[in-house]
Amino acid sequence: xxxxxMAAARNLxxxxxxxxxxxxxxxxxxxxxxxxxxxxxxxxxxxxNKREADAALGLPPPPRLTVSKALDAFYEVAAxxxxxxxxxxxxxxxxxxxxxxxxxxxxIGNKALREITTEDMYxxxxxxxxxxxxxxxxxxRETGVxxxxxARHQRKAxxxxxxxxPPLRSPPSSPKAACASASDSSPTAAPxxxxxx
Numbered sequence: 001x002x003x004x005x006m007a008a009a010r011n012l013x014x015x016x017x018x019x020x021x022x023x024x025x026x027x028x029x030x031x032x033x034x035x036x037x038x039x040x041x042x043x044x045x046x047x048x049n050k051r052e053a054d055a056a057l058g059l060p061p062p063p064r065l066t067v068s069k070a071l072d073a074f075y076e077v078a079a080x081x082x083x084x085x086x087x088x089x090x091x092x093x094x095x096x097x098x099x100x101x102x103x104x105x106x107x108i109g110n111k112a113l114r115e116i117t118t119e120d121m122y123x124x125x126x127x128x129x130x131x132x133x134x135x136x137x138x139x140x141r142e143t144g145v146x147x148x149x150x151a152r153h154q155r156k157a158x159x160x161x162x163x164x165x166p167p168l169r170s171p172p173s174s175p176k177a178a179c180a181s182a183s184d185s186s187p188t189a190a191p192x193x194x195x196x197x
Contacts, residue, residue: 012055
């Protein structure tokens with residue numbers, strides 16, 4: 001599991017006296033520091049040690065930031081939004097986002113944010129539209145705004161995880177604007193969750 005491998009690499013690096021960093025950062029270290037780390041990957045008998053290489057060179061792949069994990073990450077960085085809210089307001093604030101995330105996952109699955117495509121966003125949009133046409137959702141409230149808020153909030157959390165570009169723009173004010181925004185704002189393969197780190 002990527003998370004366990006990265007944690008092991010961090011711990012080993014700390015025991016060896018150097019700070020763990022991803023390979024993309026190791027590659028830009030001064031040459032002497034880089035060579036020291038490369039030398040640490042070989043034992044006394046000249047054999048390559050994969051665990052040492054993980055720790056010294058930052059080789060473990062980053063854990064995938066999925067749609068559900070992106071919401072958790074968003075909650076971690078959204079404390080300022082809750083500062084003036086009471087317990088009931090916080091509950092309602094979280095419930096709407098939890099519901100939107102659940103619906104989003106129901107449509108496209110709990111994908112890594114980097115794997116979300118424009119087609120996924122259109123599929124989510126269509127799902128909302130079908131619900132409205134079938135009378136299961138009120139057009140004034142549930143025509144995709146929650147889904148767009150979910151995507152925006154997850155993207156807002158992602159830069160903190162050093163995984164993604166800045167957040168999406170605010171949700172469009174109309175269904176027509178939402179479709180236009182899908183082609184403008186949604187990445188063809190989201191870089192979403194959310195960004196390798």
